[in-house]
Amino acid sequence: MTDTGELTFRRVHAAPPELLFDCMTRPEHLTHFWGPTGTTTPLDGIVVDLRPGGAFETTMVNERDGSSHTMRATYVEVDRPHRLVWIEPESRGGMKTTVTFHPLDDGRTEVVTHQTNVPAAFRAAEAQAGFQTSLDRFAAYLERATS
């Protein structure tokens, strides 16, 4: 695996890893928070077959015009409550998302979301020039360069 086209997102939540893992893998939880802002994710549009090779699909419905978009992914690793990995084969390059759950001493949990093969413009740039820098390092660099 190359380390191109990466994005890492870290967030601390006030909940134990088990509950956070369940929130990310149970339709009755996902329906409350999954879709991007301006969309809803109806319960009947969520498919979770929680095993390696199993399907993870979410249909996100645009609140304004009712149009919908379905994310189709396949679970690669399922290790409650530590690690969850899925791949979206339809996205260009097969975007892989790895979510890891790290319990903190104070009862909270750090959730680290790591994506590789991030598509679109970034992906195209990589194909052209062999992009060697992670999105995060790049973003930090841009901040310095434009400040």
Add this chain to the structure above:
Amino acid sequence: MPTDELSLVFAALADPTRRAILERLARGDATVNQLAEPFAMSQQAVSKHIKVLEKARLVQRTRAAQARPCVLDTVRLEVAASWIAEHRRVWADRYDRLDEHLARLGANGEETR
């Protein structure tokens, strides 16, 4: 900005020498000579890198002075940065809503700890 223009920006930024050139220009305008100084490479090689940066419209070269100093054009950098920010926002928003969902679970008397 169309995707292929953004691709030019990302491709231009893919090279460490070109990133170093931009960082130098972020501190102030510089001539090709001045830019070439810290690198163990010919002025021609540096000029090639600057052409790539110009094509991506990350750098402008003024016509007025004979030395033609290079000037950082931050507009494209900001567009590239906002593209990244948008991608991150999807996850930020998602985890914001997860927190709200967790708070509701707590309020309903269910175990959150």
